[in-house]
Amino acid sequence: MGVKVSMxxxxxxxxxxxxxxxxxxxxIREQLRLTGTHVGCDTAQxxxxxxxxxxxxxxxxxxxxxxxxxxxxxxxxxxxKPDGTLxxxxxxxxxxHGLQCGFCTPGMVMNAIDFAKRHPNASEQEVREALDGNLCxxxxxxxxxxSIMAGSKAMxxxx
Amino acid sequence: MHAFKYLRASSANDAAxxxxxxxxxxxxxxxxxxVQAMKLRLSSPTDLIDLGAIKDLTGIKVDGSGVTIGAMTRxxxxxxxxxVKKAIPALAALAGMVGDRQVRNMGTLGGSLANSDPAADYPxxxxxxxxxxNTNKRKIAADDFFKGLFETALQPxxxxxxxxxxxxxxAAYVKFKNQASRFAIVGVFVADTGSGVRxxxxxxxxxxxxxxxxxxxxxxxxxxxxxAAVKVPDKGMNSDLHASAEYRAHLVTVMAKRAVQAALx
Ligand SMILES: Cc1cc2nc3c(=O)[nH]c(=O)nc-3n(C[C@H](O)[C@H](O)[C@H](O)COP(=O)(O)OP(=O)(O)OC[C@H]3O[C@@H](n4cnc5c(N)ncnc54)[C@H](O)[C@@H]3O)c2cc1C
Ligand code: FES
Ligand code: FES
Numbered sequence: 292m293g294v295k296v297s298m299x300x301x302x303x304x305x306x307x308x309x310x311x312x313x314x315x316x317x318x319i320r321e322q323l324r325l326t327g328t329h330v331g332c333d334t335a336q337x338x339x340x341x342x343x344x345x346x347x348x349x350x351x352x353x354x355x356x357x358x359x360x361x362x363x364x365x366x367x368x369x370x371x372k373p374d375g376t377l378x379x380x381x382x383x384x385x386x387x388h389g390l391q392c393g394f395c396t397p398g399m400v401m402n403a404i405d406f407a408k409r410h411p412n413a414s415e416q417e418v419r420e421a422l423d424g425n426l427c428x429x430x431x432x433x434x435x436x437x438s439i440m441a442g443s444k445a446m447x448x449x450x
Numbered sequence: 451m452h453a454f455k456y457l458r459a460s461s462a463n464d465a466a467x468x469x470x471x472x473x474x475x476x477x478x479x480x481x482x483x484x485v486q487a488m489k490l491r492l493s494s495p496t497d498l499i500d501l502g503a504i505k506d507l508t509g510i511k512v513d514g515s516g517v518t519i520g521a522m523t524r525x526x527x528x529x530x531x532x533x534v535k536k537a538i539p540a541l542a543a544l545a546g547m548v549g550d551r552q553v554r555n556m557g558t559l560g561g562s563l564a565n566s567d568p569a570a571d572y573p574x575x576x577x578x579x580x581x582x583x584n585t586n587k588r589k590i591a592a593d594d595f596f597k598g599l600f601e602t603a604l605q606p607x608x609x610x611x612x613x614x615x616x617x618x619x620x621a622a623y624v625k626f627k628n629q630a631s632r633f634a635i636v637g638v639f640v641a642d643t644g645s646g647v648r649x650x651x652x653x654x655x656x657x658x659x660x661x662x663x664x665x666x667x668x669x670x671x672x673x674x675x676x677x678a679a680v681k682v683p684d685k686g687m688n689s690d691l692h693a694s695a696e697y698r699a700h701l702v703t704v705m706a707k708r709a710v711q712a713a714l715x
Contacts (some may be wrong), residue, residue, distance in 0.1 A: 294639055296454065311498070316484075336630065338552060347526070347555040354481045354556060356458050358502055375639035402551060423632060424550025 298362045300325070301369030309356045316340045316351035319366060325398045327367040331426070338425030341398035342366050348405035350424070367397035370404065379445035380404050380438075389438030391429035398434055400424050407443035415440065452494040458503050462609055468499045468584050470607040471651055475615045477609065479522060479561030482553050507560070507611060512537050516616040518584075521609075522559025529554060530547070540621040540639070544575050547625060549632045560610040563595070565655050566602045569633035573658035574623060578639030578650035582631045595657060599656040622712035624705045625653070628692055635693050638705035640664075640713055642672055649706060654687050654698045662665050672714070677706040 297306045300323060307322050318330050319342070331339035340352040341378055344363040370378040377385065380403050390396040399422070404423045406413070411420070417433070418439050427435060454595070459465035469475045475497035480482060487493035501507055507522035512533045519528060528534055531547035548562070548571050549556055562572040563583065576583070576592045583590040584610040595603050620639040625637030634653035638661075641648045648663040661685075667676045684699035693701070 295491065312451045312453055312488075314451075314489075333489065335482070335553070338550070341552055344555075348552050349474075349555050350552045353485050353553075355485065355498075356480070356620070357458070358481060360458065382683065406551065419550055425551045 296349075296360050296437065298364050300358050300364045307356070311355070311357060313356045314352055314362075315342075315354050317354045318356040319351060319364075322381060325366050329394055329397055331394060332404050336424070337395070337398070338402060339395050339398040340439035341425065342402040343401055343405055346403045346405065346408075365401075367401060370400065378404065380407065380427050382444060383398050383442030384435075384438040387434050387438040387441055389430065389434045395425060395427040395429075399427070399439075402440060403439045404446075407439065407446050411443055411447040412435065413440075413443060418443075451488045454488075454495055455497045456496065456500065460503060462501075462504055462506060462586055462611060463668055464609055465504065466497050466609045468497070469609070472497055472634060473606060475499060475607075477564070478528055479564075480524065480556035482549070483559040483561060483565045483567065487535065500610075501560075503676040515615055516579075516581075517541065518612050518614045519559055520571035520612045522558050525549075525557045525559070527549070527560075528559065537617050538579070538615055538621065540618070540623050540641070541575050541579070541615055542638070544571050544623040545614075547571060547623070547627075547632075553652060556612055559613060563613070564602060564604060564610055566596055566600050567633070567698045568599055568629075568656055569628070569635070569637075569653045571590070571623070571625065571634055571652065572638035574637050574650045574652040575615065576613060576635075576650075577658050578623070578641045578648050578662060579615045579618055579621065580641075580643065581619065583610055583614050584612045585610050586616065593660075596657040596659070599659065618641070620710045620713040620715070624708040624712060628679050628702050636698050636701035638664075638702060638709050640668065640677075640706060640709040642668075642713065647672060651702050654702055656686075656688070661702065662707070664702075668706075672674055672710065674707050674710050674714075677703065677710045 329339035331337035335353045478498040478500045508520045511518045534542040611695040621641035623639040625634040637652040639650045647668040652658040682702045684695040687695035689695040
């Protein structure tokens with residue numbers, strides 16, 4: 292018991308002592324105190340825990356912290372500019388009423404940013420398919436899809 | 451989750467040696483099935499041997515014998531590979547249908563096959579194309595690999611290193627998804643290999659299997675009508691809250707029809 296794990300989190304080098312069985316999301320929330328990453332289920336289905344590992348959206352509840360050794364991790368706390376200016380995808384969620392209670396939102400935004408980088412001109416259907424791994428109990432998804440379409444455009448325009 | 455010891459293996463040999471030492475040790479690929487099972491305490495290995503740092507286990511190679519994909523290659527990388535899309539478009543498409551984006555960024559080919567979930571997608575492609583599973587010990591033909599519910603021909607500590615998929619003349623995979631989990635309630639992979647037709651079914655039985663009835667009909671005539679005329683027996687098929695055995699048997703024909711249609715382009 293007690294192993295060392297090191298990674299970059301939101302641009303900062305982090306070294307932590309964890310148990311082998313510590314999940315990445317537990318390290319992020321309970322040790323690094325970055326509580327924007329949420330846990331909404333026990334079955335890897337809700338996506339509230341989505342973060343970017345080496346630029347790819349993954350569910351931090353479904354992997355060990357040890358699997359992120361040496362990785363570049365980005366959580367929702369890392370996407371806005373240091374001066375607080377929202378990331379274009381965050382701004383799009385705000386402008387398009389893409390959230391209600393906000394519980395699913397960090398995971399939605401983290402998945403959406405990764406998706407938009409790879410599919411800048413995605414259709415509405417493709418955006419809906421990209422949300423297969425993110426559940427929202429409030430919005431009915433409609434405004435989330437609108438937000439992601441708008442956020443993708445803004446990202447492509449380099450805003 | 452119960453406590454365990456963790457080892458990051460630096461080579462396939464080291465990994466295999468570490469698992470061979472201890473009957474309660476397991477390989478860790480992406481963790482998309484195993485970490486889940488451990489969280490629910492359905493599985494409690496004493497040691498996890500992480501394959502994530504072994505470079506040789508990742509990658510896609512195309513040559514005369516088809517497409518060879520490393521066991522640790524993520525579903526998203528197979529789905530997005532220009533080489534796979536060109537050589538076996540149905541395989542790339544299948545990888546793009548597994549679970550959701552986040553699962554595809556972590557889940558691996560080797561993990562999916564070793565796990566042999568009755569509703570997993572990859573087994574249909576492996577069986578449908580007549581692929582070869584390459585391990586650290588031998589080569590296993592797809593027809594000999596799937597043995598039952600979560601059961602394969604792999605021996606204790608045997609490590610899948612890669613899988614070689616022969617290209618087909620035309621092929622397609624269609625699945626009827628479980629709306630919650632995205633797993634296949636029934637999935638059918640149809641391949642016209644050039645030397646016969648292979649039809650593999652997943653989701654319907656304890657593990658993926660070939661449908662002799664559909665193969666016989668489609669070998670005579672590779673048409674939607676030929677598939678439609680086949681009534682698949684429901685004997686031994688899964689029955690659960692998602693679908694009865696009878697309904698699954700019906701879905702096999704329907705998915706086969708759609709797959710033939712897609713393969714004919
Ligand atoms: C929400 C969700 C939805 C999903 N939906 C689908 C779906 O629609 N279709 C589908 O097919 N799958 C689905 N999956 C499963 C997913 O495809 C996993 O990638 C797959 O089951 C294997 O996971 P893994 O590669 O991370 O392997 P792990 O979970 O790390 O390992 C699985 C098992 O394989 C063994 N193993 C791993 N690699 C090797 C190897 N190279 N040699 C020998 N043994 C090995 C491990 O010891 C373990 O027993 C889903 C999973 C989740 C969480
Ligand atoms: S908490 Fe990770 S998917 Fe629900
Ligand atoms: S806004 Fe409440 S769960 Fe999505």
